[in-house]
Amino acid sequence: ENSAEFLLDPSKPYIADLCLDVMRHCNSPIPSIRTDASSFLLLLLKKHYDGQNHALSNRIKMTTTVAISKLVGQGIKSARFLRQSLATISKYASHGEDQVEFSRNVEHLTSRLFAIIRDSIQISESENDPEMRADLMHRIASGYTHAPDLRIAWIESLSHFHVGNSSWAEAAQCIIHIAALVAEYLFKLKNSHALPKGARDFCMISPSTAEEALENKKEQEDEDVEVPTFTEATLLKMLSRSIQMLKQADMFETANLVYKLIIPIYEKNHNYVKLARCHGDLNEIFTKILNSVQHQSRIFGTYYRIAFYGNFFEELDGKEYIYKEPKITRLGEIQDRLKSIYSAKFKSDDRLKIITDSKAVDVSKLDFNFAYIQITAVQPYFDKEELKERPTVYQRNFNISRFIFSTPFTQTGKSQAESVKDQFKRKTILKVENQFPYMKKRLLVVDKHEIVLTPIENSIETIENRCDALQSELRHNPPNGKTLQQVLQGSVLTSINVGPVEICREFLGNSDQYPSEQIHKLREGLKALVFKCDEAVLLNKSLITADQIEFQSELETGAKNLRNIMHADCAQAGLDWTEVPAHGVPAPDCVIAPLSRDNHLGNGGAGGHNNFYNW
Numbered sequence: 001e002n003s004a005e006f007l008l009d010p011s012k013p014y015i016a017d018l019c020l021d022v023m024r025h026c027n028s029p030i031p032s033i034r035t036d037a038s039s040f041l042l043l044l045l046k047k048h049y050d051g052q053n054h055a056l057s058n059r060i061k062m063t064t065t066v067a068i069s070k071l072v073g074q075g076i077k078s079a080r081f082l083r084q085s086l087a088t089i090s091k092y093a094s095h096g097e098d099q100v101e102f103s104r105n106v107e108h109l110t111s112r113l114f115a116i117i118r119d120s121i122q123i124s125e126s127e128n129d130p131e132m133r134a135d136l137m138h139r140i141a142s143g144y145t146h147a148p149d150l151r152i153a154w155i156e157s158l159s160h161f162h163v164g165n166s167s168w169a170e171a172a173q174c175i176i177h178i179a180a181l182v183a184e185y186l187f188k189l190k191n192s193h194a195l196p197k198g199a200r201d202f203c204m205i206s207p208s209t210a211e212e213a214l215e216n217k218k219e220q221e222d223e224d225v226e227v228p229t230f231t232e233a234t235l236l237k238m239l240s241r242s243i244q245m246l247k248q249a250d251m252f253e254t255a256n257l258v259y260k261l262i263i264p265i266y267e268k269n270h271n272y273v274k275l276a277r278c279h280g281d282l283n284e285i286f287t288k289i290l291n292s293v294q295h296q297s298r299i300f301g302t303y304y305r306i307a308f309y310g311n312f313f314e315e316l317d318g319k320e321y322i323y324k325e326p327k328i329t330r331l332g333e334i335q336d337r338l339k340s341i342y343s344a345k346f347k348s349d350d351r352l353k354i355i356t357d358s359k360a361v362d363v364s365k366l367d368f369n370f371a372y373i374q375i376t377a378v379q380p381y382f383d384k385e386e387l388k389e390r391p392t393v394y395q396r397n398f399n400i401s402r403f404i405f406s407t408p409f410t411q412t413g414k415s416q417a418e419s420v421k422d423q424f425k426r427k428t429i430l431k432v433e434n435q436f437p438y439m440k441k442r443l444l445v446v447d448k449h450e451i452v453l454t455p456i457e458n459s460i461e462t463i464e465n466r467c468d469a470l471q472s473e474l475r476h477n478p479p480n481g482k483t484l485q486q487v488l489q490g491s492v493l494t495s496i497n498v499g500p501v502e503i504c505r506e507f508l509g510n511s512d513q514y515p516s517e518q519i520h521k522l523r524e525g526l527k528a529l530v531f532k533c534d535e536a537v538l539l540n541k542s543l544i545t546a547d548q549i550e551f552q553s554e555l556e557t558g559a560k561n562l563r564n565i566m567h568a569d570c571a572q573a574g575l576d577w578t579e580v581p582a583h584g585v586p587a588p589d590c591v592i593a594p595l596s597r598d599n600h601l602g603n604g605g606a607g608g609h610n611n612f613y614n615w
Contacts, residue, residue, distance in 0.1 A: 026085035172245035194268035492558030
């Protein structure tokens with residue numbers, strides 16, 4: 001009996017190797033070997049349970065978890081017998097008197113082991129499906145909250161996977177999570193004023209790093225948990241690696257935030273060589289931010305809603321995800337990529353069907369001899385207050401969790417109406433489980449709600465969006481003539497888009513049929529559009545070349561027609577439209593203002609003097 005207790009003591013150093021061998025025998029195709037191995041493992045768990053005040057501690061959980069991970073990682077062809085052995089252990093744990101709590105402990109442990117087996121084997125089967133592979137690696141890492149070293153190892157593997165796919169933003173997020181976890185333990189063991197105050201100080205860099213806070217991991221409260229031996233050097237290494245990846249992803253603003261955690265440590269250590277390098281790199285980072293803002297050269301990603309329908313998708317069936325695709329990815333490109341992945345998985349080119357419209361799918365009408373994927377382009381969604389807080393392109397592509405897509409419809413069942421007075425619109429707002437960018441490139445949709453716009457509400461929104469687009473072009477410094485002309489075409493050239501003109505005629509011409517407050521809102525929006533169009537046409541005149549004079553004349557005519565329609569509406573409504581003529585002087589010059597730098601007293605390109613204009 002003493003020999004048995006010594007052999008089964010979980011604190012002994014050989015217990016990890018013993019568990020690995022027992023797990024290997026649990027997967028034996030020979031029933032008698034499986035039975036003996038299963039009995040031994042159950043006895044080990046029971047001895048530990050009885051010796052630990054009737055509880056399975058993190059130490060035995062981690063030991064068995066590591067054993068399973070190593071066994072699966074060695075490339076076993078099948079885990080069918082291993083699953084059977086674990087099921088047998090869970091079943092027999094409930095036998096005997098007063099075994100309810102022990103059975104519950106064992107069932108919880110075997111459920112975790114089942115999940116690791118399933119995910120590890122699926123990883124090897126998902127070689128051609130990067131999203132599924134990343135999901136599985138992330139899920140395994142999430143199962144190791146009680147074993148920081150193992151969690152870090154799996155997140156590190158996930159980062160390497162993203163680097164191999166040039167997904168630098170996601171790779172950086174992985175390393176930032178590792179740094180947050182290291183900082184959490186350093187703060188617990190060594191509370192230094194220069195070190196981050198645990199994972200919470202990383203939330204300004206990535207809100208999802210709150211996952212690494214120890215208070216969010218109940219199992220860490222177990223006194224048996226082994227605290228890893230992290231160091232300050234480990235933290236600095238991870239932070240520095242994340243900066244390089246963030247720069248590859250053009251996320252320069254986030255790299256600046258990471259430096260806010262690094263610099264205090266170097267200052268504490270009086271490491272002026274490293275401080276000089278940090279500030280030199282920051283100078284380069286800020287220069288790149290300035291250039292990218294001036295030239296609008298950064299595109300952070302394209303987003304699509306992907307919904308799966310059909311039993312062929314197994315656990316994906318009925319789920320919706322938001323996929324983050326590289327920079328400008330067109331619908332046809334992601335459609336072809338998903339077709340390739342799932343046609344190979346189903347071993348058939350004919351089993352998969354793609355749904356490209358955004359209408360709600362009636363599952364009862366689908367033929368489940370097929371698998372269906374619905375693909376819909378979406379945009380990040382912010383309410384008006386959020387937009388005020390996120391004025392830059394970077395801010396509108398960082399820490400985003402809500403997305404929107406619109407579906408036009410009519411009361412007759414058609415998508416597009418012949419007239420704007422019959423065109424309704426359904427706006428669907430989706431919320432995902434975390435924020436982009438994250439450690440994965442697809443996130444599960446966890447909530448959705450819809451807003452239905454009536455025809456006049458739809459038209460009001462169309463005009464407001466057009467005004468916003470024009471205002472954005474007018475603010476560009478220097479102006480972008482190409483995009484300015486594209487926006488103007490859709491606003492004033494009736495041969496391209498009759499939208500604003502038709503909206504004027506249909507709604508303002510029949511204003512008594514609509515609520516007065518909506519007519520007032522529409523009229524104000526159209527007035528603003530007229531002024532924006534006039535300003536934009538004037539700006540375009542200063543940018544065109546000789547071969548665009550005819551096009552400029554068409555823009556001026558279109559802007560004049562829109563203004564005349566508004567004149568007529570004002571007269572019909574008993575309102576005055578007053579234009580003040582020029583005061584007998586020439587029109588002012590319309591020139592591009594010279595660039596200047598903040599805190600440089602307005603000095604720019606005028607030989608080191610203040611910028612000026614010679615009237």
